Amino acid sequence: MTAAFIFLVLIAFLLVGMPVSIALGLTVLTVLFFLTDVPLDAVALKLFTGIESFELMCVPFFILAGNFMTHGGVAKRMIRFATAMTGHWPGGLGLAAVVACAIFAAVSGSSPATVVAIGSIMIPAMVSRGYPKSFGAGVVASSGALGILIPPSIVMVLYSVATAGMNVKGPNGERVHAASVDDLFMAGVIPGLVLAALLGLTTFWIAWSRGYPKTERQSWSERLAALADCGWGLALIVIVMGGIYGGIFTPTEAAAVSAVYAFIVAVYIYRDLPLSAVPRVLLASASMSAMLLYIITNAVLFSFLLTHEQIPQAIADWLVHQGFGKIAFLAVVNIVLLIAGCFMEPASVTLILAPILFPVAAALGIDPVHFGIIMVVNMEVGMLTPPVGLNLYVASGISRLGLTTMSRAVMPWLLTMLGFLMVVTYWPELSLALPRWLGMM
Amino acid sequence: MGEERAKAARILDHLEEIIIATLLAAATLLIFVAVAQRYGLSGVASVYRWSRVEDLPWLTSLAKSLFFAIASVRLTWAQELCIFMVVWMAKFGAAYGVRTGIHVGVDILVENLKGTSQRVLIVAGLLAGALFTVIIGTLGAQLVWHIYDTGQTSAVLELPMWLVYLAVPLGSYLMCYRFLEVAWHFWKTGERPHHDPGAVEGIEPVAGSEGAR
Numbered sequence: 001m002t003a004a005f006i007f008l009v010l011i012a013f014l015l016v017g018m019p020v021s022i023a024l025g026l027t028v029l030t031v032l033f034f035l036t037d038v039p040l041d042a043v044a045l046k047l048f049t050g051i052e053s054f055e056l057m058c059v060p061f062f063i064l065a066g067n068f069m070t071h072g073g074v075a076k077r078m079i080r081f082a083t084a085m086t087g088h089w090p091g092g093l094g095l096a097a098v099v100a101c102a103i104f105a106a107v108s109g110s111s112p113a114t115v116v117a118i119g120s121i122m123i124p125a126m127v128s129r130g131y132p133k134s135f136g137a138g139v140v141a142s143s144g145a146l147g148i149l150i151p152p153s154i155v156m157v158l159y160s161v162a163t164a165g166m167n168v169k170g171p172n173g174e175r176v177h178a179a180s181v182d183d184l185f186m187a188g189v190i191p192g193l194v195l196a197a198l199l200g201l202t203t204f205w206i207a208w209s210r211g212y213p214k215t216e217r218q219s220w221s222e223r224l225a226a227l228a229d230c231g232w233g234l235a236l237i238v239i240v241m242g243g244i245y246g247g248i249f250t251p252t253e254a255a256a257v258s259a260v261y262a263f264i265v266a267v268y269i270y271r272d273l274p275l276s277a278v279p280r281v282l283l284a285s286a287s288m289s290a291m292l293l294y295i296i297t298n299a300v301l302f303s304f305l306l307t308h309e310q311i312p313q314a315i316a317d318w319l320v321h322q323g324f325g326k327i328a329f330l331a332v333v334n335i336v337l338l339i340a341g342c343f344m345e346p347a348s349v350t351l352i353l354a355p356i357l358f359p360v361a362a363a364l365g366i367d368p369v370h371f372g373i374i375m376v377v378n379m380e381v382g383m384l385t386p387p388v389g390l391n392l393y394v395a396s397g398i399s400r401l402g403l404t405t406m407s408r409a410v411m412p413w414l415l416t417m418l419g420f421l422m423v424v425t426y427w428p429e430l431s432l433a434l435p436r437w438l439g440m441m
Numbered sequence: 442m443g444e445e446r447a448k449a450a451r452i453l454d455h456l457e458e459i460i461i462a463t464l465l466a467a468a469t470l471l472i473f474v475a476v477a478q479r480y481g482l483s484g485v486a487s488v489y490r491w492s493r494v495e496d497l498p499w500l501t502s503l504a505k506s507l508f509f510a511i512a513s514v515r516l517t518w519a520q521e522l523c524i525f526m527v528v529w530m531a532k533f534g535a536a537y538g539v540r541t542g543i544h545v546g547v548d549i550l551v552e553n554l555k556g557t558s559q560r561v562l563i564v565a566g567l568l569a570g571a572l573f574t575v576i577i578g579t580l581g582a583q584l585v586w587h588i589y590d591t592g593q594t595s596a597v598l599e600l601p602m603w604l605v606y607l608a609v610p611l612g613s614y615l616m617c618y619r620f621l622e623v624a625w626h627f628w629k630t631g632e633r634p635h636h637d638p639g640a641v642e643g644i645e646p647v648a649g650s651e652g653a654r
Contacts, residue, residue: 018566019544021535026573040580047577047609054520061469249476256472267570282462289527290461290534290541297531343547368599387549 003311006031011270020348028305042302046260050268050300051293054252055181058159060289061255062152065262066108067285069233071273073093075117077230078103084226086219091207093129094139095200097122101134101143101198103151103230106237107262109157110190110345111383115144120350123399130213133399135206140331141406142413143199143419145380148346150192151185152240152255155346155379159372160184162299162354166307171365171403178358178366181251182244186435189241190375193419194430200417232265245438246282292347299351312359319360325362330425332355334378341382346387349382350375366428373431379423381417384410457537457615461608464530468523475519481511518597525605532612533635538621539570544636567624574617581609 009030013023032043069075084098086092100118108114119140126136148155163178170176179187206212218226228235236258243249249257266273273281305311319329336357340349354375362369383391386407395408423428436439447460492500550553551562589603627633 013569014547015550016562016566017546017548017639018569019546021544022566022570022573023546025577026569029576043580045584047581051528051531052524054524057468057472057523060465060527061472061529064465064469198595248480253472253476256469257476259469259471279462282465283458286461286465286530286534287538287541287543289465290531291538293531294535294538294544343549345545388547 002031002035002309003314005035006292006305006311014344020344020352021295021298023304024295024352028298031305042304046301046304047297050297052166053161054216054250055164056157056293056296058152058181058252058255059157059292060285061252061259062109062154062157064282064285065236065259066110066113067281067312068168068259068262068266068273069104069107069236070113071277071281072262073145073270073272074230074233074262074265075100075104076272077190077226077270079121079151079231081216081226081230082224083310084218084223087215087265089204090214091203091212092214093122093126094135094203094207094212097126097136097139098143098196098200098203101140102146102150102192103234104309105144105146105148105192107240108147108231108325109152109154111145111147111380112390112394114147115140115153115391116398118144119395119398123395129215133141133407134401135212136407137395137399137401138409138413139199139203140398141391142384142410142417143196144391144395145417146196146199148418149188149195149373149376149380151188152251153185153188153376155350155371155376156184156188157181157251158292158296158347158350159375161296162303162351163358163368166312166355166359168359168362176362176368179372183369183435183441184372184407185241185244185251186438186440187373187431188303190434191373191377191420191431195380196418199413199415200419202412208414219310225272226276232269235266236261238432240349245440264335266331271358295348295351295422299348299355303355306355312356316360316363320363324364326366327426329360329364330366330374332362333374334421334425337375338385341379342385343388344382345388346379348383349379367432370428370431374421374425377417378423381414381421384417454540457533461530461534461537464533465525468526468530471519471526475516478511478514478615482508485511521595521597525600528605529608529612532608533615536616536619539616539623540634542623542636544570545636560628560631563627564624567620567627567633570586571617571624572622574613574620578613578617579608581606581613585610586646 006027010027013026014020018026028043032040036322079096079100082096083093086095086099089095097118097382100122104114104117105111108117121135122140123133123136147153160181166178166428167322168176168178176359239261240258243254243257244251263278267275267278324332337349338351339352344352349412357375358368358371362368383389384407386392386403389407392403392406394409395401396403399406401409432441485504487507489501489504492498492504535544546566551559551566554562585603585606588606589601593602594600594601595605623633
């Protein structure tokens with residue numbers, strides 16, 4: 001009863017167009033006012049303690065590092081390398097866009113940023129070589145989604161933070177710990193590479209069957225020169241993944257180090273970013289992070305309310321009692337996440353739904369890390385589905401194609417991604433093999 | 442009078458921007474320096490051991506004094522201060538975000554309405570934001586008052602906690618002011634700040650390309 005009331009209020013607030021953070025917070029206040037006996041002091045304290053975790057501090061730092069990279073001509077050099085490697089195949093520039101997105105995703109934690117960085121160069125380049133614009137915009141919009149699957153990934157951090165510290169029980173009553181950021185990052189690597197390969201195959205197949213142009217084959221010396229040229233950018237991947245895996249840094253420290261490193265590379269080594277532009281980059285990053293942290297604060301309040309009313313537990317018990325198995329539950333999860341992803345952006349969906357779904361998943365014996373990867377892949381699809389698909393908006397802004405045309409343009413890759421979602425959902429080893437092999441879990 | 446007000450508002454705008462950009466830069470540098478110090482220490486320590494084995498007294502004494510110089514700067518508080526700075530940045534940045542329209546919601550219904558009903562719905566949404574932030578600001582102020590009485594201090598830095606928590610009421614009231622400001626402006630002019638996701642990461646539109654906006 002309370003649960004129905006809570007969700008109805010939230011949906012009503014969301015539908016009238018309030019910001020997600022305000023809708024969450026007002027829902028909590030409304031429910032507290034009318035229904036329950038949570039002391040208001042506890043709520044005020046949560047406002048501060050909600051974002052008082054050192055783990056969470058990596059969100060602003062990764063955003064800052066990504067912004068320096070987006071600005072600093074790193075994308076341009078990665079594109080040169082990718083084009084040198086794949087340009088001579090059918091649809092070569094399309095393949096290069098996929099490869100460049102995958103590499104850029106490994107230094108950036110955000111999908112729209114990846115689309116901006118790669119798309120603003122790649123889409124005009126493809127059009128001038130005689131590719132249809134919808135093909136160019138489609139391939140970049142969909143490959144840009146790799147940004148949140150290939151680590152570092154803001155969405156993974158949010159999932160980890162949203163589920164951390166929950167008192168959750170497994171199928172045999174044992175305590176289940178939430179997934180750590182390190183584990184999630186490692187688990188994202190193989191699915192990320194596989195998805196990149198699948199998107200590349202889709203691109204190749206379309207280009208080959210429609211006879212799209214190729215560029216001349218590059219010599220190995222040109223390829224090596226291009227690789228060396230983007231070496232400073234690629235080193236960031238080593239710093240983040242090597243540093244975290246090697247136990248040299250915590251994820252937050254890795255994020256701060258990569259932000260400083262990206263600043264030095266952009267301003268002093270590549271010199272694509274004037275020092276005078278740095279305050280603007282700082283301000284944009286701070287504002288983006290503050291927006292996310294504000295949603296997090298209110299989402300923490302919301303999940304505090306849910307936990308206090310024992311709603312996730314009730315859902316879990318009910319589902320288990322109904323004889324729902326893993327397979328049926330995961331199918332439902334995918335449908336719910338895909339629908340939610342059509343209307344809200346990934347950060348909000350993750351922060352609202354992870355605390356509700358995670359206890360159920362744990363009760364059914366689904367690994368927390370695997371479940372996180374399933375959520376992330378769903379969010380990737382959500383970025384390509386109208387009416388609210390961030391990548392569609394960004395790519396449509398760059399290519400000047402309407403949203404409807406854009407939605408049709410991404411269709412082939414979207415179908416590939418949906419197929420891939422099935423594989424990720426029902427084949428846990430794809431996600432878990434690498435962190436297990438590295439002895440992380 | 443009106444000009445004075447406009448000037449004061451501009452100063453507030455600038456102050457807000459400077460505070461959040463500086464806090465982010467400072468927090469990032471702080472963690473970077475703390476990491477550098479940790480590895481600097483162990484690096485100097487290995488130089489010290491190596492120079493002892495190789496019998497290079499000048500290097501030994503150099504490494505020794507360097508070690509103590511680095512170790513004398515204790516950065517155990519870095520983590521705590523970083524959290525406080527980011528929390529302050531987040532509270533004020535959220536207010537800045539209202540001004541730039543970065544807080545988005547589900548706007549499918551609003552976009553499909555026309556005329557007065559759309560206007561009313563948008564203003565209602567903004568006022569709801571003002572209502573929420575003023576309640577939270579007041580709750581936060583009570584919390585600060587309460588903590589001031591207990592004299593609680595932070596774990597490492599021993600800063601008074603009421604000062605740290607002051608970010609909640611200050612940030613929320615500022616945010617409330619911004620919501621009212623945007624609502625008033627919208628009611629009068631029909632314009633509201635719109636955040637362009639394509640410009641999220643602060644990149645310039647590519648000159649001469651199709652992307653030029």
